[in-house]
Amino acid sequence: MKKLSGKIIETKAFSEGEIEVSLGRRLRQLRELAGMTQSELAGQIGTSRSAISRVENHDDVSVAMLKALVGGMGAKLRIDASFDASSPVMLRIREAFDVEQTDDDQLLFPIFEEEPFRTRRDVVLSIKPQYSTPILEGVKTVELRRRFPVKVPKGTLAYIYSTSPTRALTGTAYISGVEKISLEEMWTKYSSVACIKRSDFDDYFSGLDQGIAIQLEHVRQLPRAIGLDELRNRFEFTPPQSFVYANPLLREALKHESSSLPN
Structure with a gap:
């Protein structure tokens, strides 16, 4: 491309x-x-x-x-290695490198680039309602993840998809920073703004020594929640297990959806 x-x-x-x-x-x-x-x-x-x-x-x-x-010709050559979910090396690559996850079934590994996440690309984050609600209320300012690209540029727009039973896009936020740190440091630094119990934190990060802290700012609630049926019909949207890059049609439509939001 x-x-x-x-x-x-x-x-x-x-x-x-x-x-x-x-x-x-x-x-x-x-x-x-x-x-x-x-x-x-x-x-x-x-x-x-x-x-x-x-x-x-x-x-x-x-x-x-x-x-x-x-x-x-004024272009930049890009050559990627694309690994399917069935590939036996996919898990090892995901663990070893901060690579682009284009969807739930594919990992994109740039051959030439030193920084895989080169430009800002809007993302859709799947978040359980018990955590997405406090984000929209301004109480929770950090989303904790087992994996997420650490080179996401500051200012990347994140669309918040609240999972079952809500099953809808409910708001947006800007990513102000992404940090990969030890779990103990993460708990000390972010437990007060992550809105998670210690037992749930330990269960979620079981088996890992480090985790990802996604810092959020300028959170806005959509004028209306866009339900999963509408998302599928209009945008062929499939809820990701963790995150997915927003396709151009979805991004353009949500610009209009959010245009009436107060500043």
Whole structure:
């Protein structure tokens, strides 16, 4: 997936027999979409027009050249390894790295990037009503989790999905910080604002030495709770066990839902 002139261009996978979507041809299509000639692109990356032509007529392109080409078009190359939930390495990767969880069934591990959570992406947090209610009331200002990306940028918008029996999107909050710390330090530091009993805390984090503290601010309750049936019908929404990135359609609709909220 590449970004050109403010637009995201998603390329398709191809097999050896599918010449029409070969890598060389895909690069030519992207160059043309960027409005550049071969000579212009060559000048941008310090090579010859014939070198660009050779690349566009072959599929054997080095990663260095590929990065240079998309960089010359004003884009940034991204290559990810996608692991399904059934993969035996998924749990080990989730434990070892702070990687992107695109949904409940997939883990996205960037090959090049040092910081997997590169840009702000709105998230939907599934929270039990006994904890989401005090968040909306302004009493609970920290959400505790076993796992969550620690590199989430400050200011990321979190939509609060209250689980059963409420089963609805009920509010929003901004993430002001994410901290991975020892459980004892977490309890000492956040127990007064996490609204959780010590016994429940110990049960939830059983088997771990560290946990994640998500700091919340600017909490707002939606003008109306959006129930699960409506979420499914309008946005093909499936409640995550922990969190999921909000899809563009949901984000756009909720901008209008929350526009009437008082400041």
